[in-house]
Amino acid sequence: MKITVCIGSSCHLKGSRQVVEKLQALIAQNNLSDKIELSGTFCMSNCQKGVCVTLDGQVYSLAPDTTESFFETEVLPKF
Amino acid sequence: MNNLCADIGYRSLIKHGEQLCGDHIDVIEQEDGSQVIVLADGLGSGVKACILSTLTSKIISTMTAAGISLDECVNTIAGTLPVCSVRGVAYSTFTIIRLVNNETAEIICYDNPEVILLREGKNVEIPTTELNIGGKKILQSKIDLCENDVFIALSDGVIHAGVGMKLNFGWLRKDVIEYMEDLVDVGFTAKTLTTILTDHCNELYGGEPGDDTTVCTVKIRKREPMNLLIGPPVDRNDCNKMMSLFFSKEGKHIVCGGSTSTIAAEYLQKPIKPSLDFYDPEIPPTAEIEGVDLVTEGVITINKVLKYAQNYLEDNESYTQWSYKKDGASQIARLLFEEATDINFYVGRAINPAHQNPNLPINFNIKMQLVSELAECLKKMGKKIKVSYF
Numbered sequence: 199m200k201i202t203v204c205i206g207s208s209c210h211l212k213g214s215r216q217v218v219e220k221l222q223a224l225i226a227q228n229n230l231s232d233k234i235e236l237s238g239t240f241c242m243s244n245c246q247k248g249v250c251v252t253l254d255g256q257v258y259s260l261a262p263d264t265t266e267s268f269f270e271t272e273v274l275p276k277f
Numbered sequence: 278m279n280n281l282c283a284d285i286g287y288r289s290l291i292k293h294g295e296q297l298c299g300d301h302i303d304v305i306e307q308e309d310g311s312q313v314i315v316l317a318d319g320l321g322s323g324v325k326a327c328i329l330s331t332l333t334s335k336i337i338s339t340m341t342a343a344g345i346s347l348d349e350c351v352n353t354i355a356g357t358l359p360v361c362s363v364r365g366v367a368y369s370t371f372t373i374i375r376l377v378n379n380e381t382a383e384i385i386c387y388d389n390p391e392v393i394l395l396r397e398g399k400n401v402e403i404p405t406t407e408l409n410i411g412g413k414k415i416l417q418s419k420i421d422l423c424e425n426d427v428f429i430a431l432s433d434g435v436i437h438a439g440v441g442m443k444l445n446f447g448w449l450r451k452d453v454i455e456y457m458e459d460l461v462d463v464g465f466t467a468k469t470l471t472t473i474l475t476d477h478c479n480e481l482y483g484g485e486p487g488d489d490t491t492v493c494t495v496k497i498r499k500r501e502p503m504n505l506l507i508g509p510p511v512d513r514n515d516c517n518k519m520m521s522l523f524f525s526k527e528g529k530h531i532v533c534g535g536s537t538s539t540i541a542a543e544y545l546q547k548p549i550k551p552s553l554d555f556y557d558p559e560i561p562p563t564a565e566i567e568g569v570d571l572v573t574e575g576v577i578t579i580n581k582v583l584k585y586a587q588n589y590l591e592d593n594e595s596y597t598q599w600s601y602k603k604d605g606a607s608q609i610a611r612l613l614f615e616e617a618t619d620i621n622f623y624v625g626r627a628i629n630p631a632h633q634n635p636n637l638p639i640n641f642n643i644k645m646q647l648v649s650e651l652a653e654c655l656k657k658m659g660k661k662i663k664v665s666y667f
Contacts, residue, residue, distance in 0.1 A: 204535075207534075207535065207574055207576050207577055210577060215558060215561075218553055219555075222553075236553065237551070237553065238551035238553045239549075239551055240535030240536075240538055240539060240549060240551055240574070241535030241536050241539065243536070
């Protein structure tokens with residue numbers, strides 16, 4: 199599984215660093231480091247809906263405080 | 278003309294308790310491309326010294342720039358400066374360095390500590406002739422320039438640092454030489470070398486300089502072109518034109534901005550590999566594209582670079598940050614402030630709709646302003662700047 203987080207200007211200002219850090223922590227907590235590839239990307243041309251995150255091709259709009267529920271509802275059930 | 282240029286950096290410490298500096302530095306460029314640097318040290322301190330040294334350096338720089346002989350300059354100074362009512366003398370001491378075509382240096386020194394030359398990291402005594410102009414003993418020398426030569430002009434506050442405090446007799450010119458010999462090889466800029474030396478003087482003075490202390494460093498270096506691309510062009514059909522102009526330029530290439538780097542990557546037909554390492558929590562991570570020396574985010578990073586540039590022109594204290602950190606802004610700062618001598622900016626004026634959100638602290642005008650302010654700062658650092666808009 200591949201999760202990509204936008205680290206462009208707008209998403210950065212909306213908290214992509216916190217989103218990345220939370221995802222990194224959640225992946226480690228659930229021992230999924232070898233199953234999930236977390237990567238960054240520059241602008242995904244969807245700035246109004248930042249922080250933009252793609253999960254297997256599907257685009258999600260996250261914020262630092264919605265990251266955990268996203269992980270629980272969208273990521274965990276797939277394992 | 279050769280491929281050399283001069284990197285000039287100077288800084289003064291004001292005598293403790295005074296508000297004005299009694300030392301004054303002027304750097305001017307003559308029409309023929311040669312540069313004249315004047316360091317004048319006014320008698321005494323405070324307002325009087327400040328006026329004397331400012332007058333002296335202005336007279337010298339303006340007259341030499343107009344091609345008037347040294348004799349006449351010195352005579353004019355002797356005839357113009359007001360006489361000090363306490364001491365009955367009317368002058369300020371001065372050092373003049375004139376760089377002709379970046380090939381030779383002419384140095385004239387009147388009562389200031391003699392200019393230090395470090396060549397290949399070692400002290401070289403500059404051969405001097407003594408002149409007598411209007412009863413004043415003036416030292417004159419002429420020397421051919423080599424790459425990596427470092428000239429250091431000092432006011433006497435430097436070699437008096439610490440007298441009667443940390444040291445009995447201050448540190449002498451030879452101590453300054455020894456101290457600087459260890460530093461020149463590292464590749465510091467003139468400004469940084471100056472900052473390190475004046476900081477050390479300040480420390481010897483215990484933070485309370487007993488005299489105005491001025492250092493001016495001139496580093497002879499090779500020209501180093503650098504190119505920075507930021508923002509997509511207004512007309513997307515201009516992308517190829519903008520990219521081919523940018524990438525055909527000699528020197529390193531920096532690409533700033535998410536959409537901009539996507540365009541660059543498409544042009545080069547190479548993938549972008551963004552990293553997720555937040556070396557500085559404020560600055561978005563950098564990325565890699567084969568064929569580009571540095572890829573960073575746009576406005577936030579450039580805004581930070583501008584802050585560093587403004588500080589560089591003041592006390593240069595943020596040097597301790599950008600000189601080693603790995604974030605995008607620090608990397609750009611090192612490339613632009615330290616490595617580059619000639620910088621070409623390629624600025625695209627497309628408007629990013631996401632930046633028009635009033636809740637965000639960035640907008641299009643700010644972006645354009647950032648670039649022009651940064652270019653202005655870099656000019657003040659002595660860089661040659663060219664900005665092209667698309």
